[in-house]
Amino acid sequence: MIELLAEFDPIMQEHTSRILQGETHYHYLSHKIQNEMIQLLAQEVKGLIIDRVKDAKYFSFKLNCTSDASNDEQMSLVLRCVNVSESPIRVQEFFIDFLKVYDTSGLGLYNKLVEALNVHGFDIDNIRGQGYDNGSDMKGKNKVYHVSKLLQSEDMQIDIAIRELKGLPSFLQNYREVGFQDAMVEATEIANKMEVELIFVEKCVVHRKRQFDESTGEDVTQSAEENFKNNYFLYIIDQAISLFSTSFEENFGILWNFEKLKAIEPEKLRTFCNNLVNITIYGENSDLNGDDLYEDLCMVCRNLPEGINSVIDVLTYIKEMEGSYPNAWIAYRILLTIPVIVAYAK
Known part of the structure; x- marks a missing residue:
């Protein structure tokens, strides 16, 4: 391949010529150098992804365990976030790494996840969702090893x-x-x-003897x-x-059902806002304030332009208002951050 490139590139042609004539012993064409260059490119791409997730602040993770060719158990780690730094705003999911797993218990997977997130410098307090494949033992046990008041993702x-x-x-x-x-x-x-x-x-089919007081009608037999x-x-x-x-x-429906949001009674909207604060709280802290969220949503309802019919459109409109609705801005980002499908390692 290098010789083919040299036919069209004078710099590469000179390089290969010096190698063939023994003028240099540092040709940088060994498999070690190639692997190092691939690793450097991978680190650069991963660094850009990590920065993007950190810029989004809130993120969710999805885990999937599978065996590799050598039958070693490995876990794929995928992160989901709302990219609001670019236009248009997009919900994005990024593969981060394959993690070697030696303990597939709930505690073992939890420890491996926390270790990986700490290595990449993620703040665990900003996790807003989680998803697992059916083979992961962590689901069902995560009440013991809970992370940041995570919002459960359901099967199917x-x-x-x-x-x-x-x-x-x-x-x-x-x-x-x-x-x-x-x-x-x-x-x-x-x-x-x-x-x-x-x-x-x-x-x-086992037929049992009927009692004298039972109905004599035929039972419906299914294939x-x-x-x-x-x-x-x-x-x-x-x-x-x-x-x-x-x-x-029940927890987020009003945010994406705009007709319901516009028609809801004030007290019910206030209750919804307080409930949303409660399910997103971590310890004694929450990025949302119930009263401020109520005011934001009321203002958004009144000022939302015609033709907006998706959550992304609402988020884009709030972004254009440049900080006018800070609590609504957070609530809609959390809504889109939550994963509602499990991960697959393909």
Whole structure:
């Protein structure tokens, strides 16, 4: 490759000529030098990413454990933040590192995470969300090893950076009707690649003797596929809809539902603001003030231009006001920082 470049670059041509004629022994073409240059470039890119996350202040992390080619357990670390230093404002996620993991318990993963964040100089108090794959043992145990009053991410949620939040319930409801067939198609493709047969095993039906006072009507018998659809697939979708409606929407829904924000009663809005302060508080400190947030949202409602229909648009408008709504500015950044989908190491 160097010789090919030398055909078009006179400086490289002179360099290779001196090497071939023995005029220099420092050619910088060994694999060690190449690896060092790659490492320097990687450090530069990582440094830019770390600076961007620090500039955003609030961030979330997502962890995923998997085995590498040598069967050593490693954990991928992904950070999510709202980049407000550039225009347009963007929600961004960055891969930071693969971390060698020797203890896959909840405490072990926690210690490894804290160690990695400290190495890169991140302030743990600025964490506002977390997400894990199903294989990580940390979820469910993090109440013991809690970090910065983290906001829990639930299984089976959709990334707000991919889909508008106000479209989620209808999306999930539609997916409930047509998603099973889509899932079956994908499962069939996976089964074919693995050269296995996709079948639903029928369980042996045990008929018990009826008592004299029981109804004589026939019981409805479902096929194995129908049983899977009704008792597993649809159950998960219904849980997702319920969790979204009762958890995320309850805590943040007013921020992205602009019609509801404009129509809400003052006392209910004040209650919402105080609740938001409570769930984002760490120790005795919070970056939000309930009364100030209430005033900010009231002003935003009155002054928000026509045509704004997304959270990013609202955040952009608040940024253009140059500090007029400081608490609303923080609340919307936290909203977009929270991850609602788990990480995958691919």
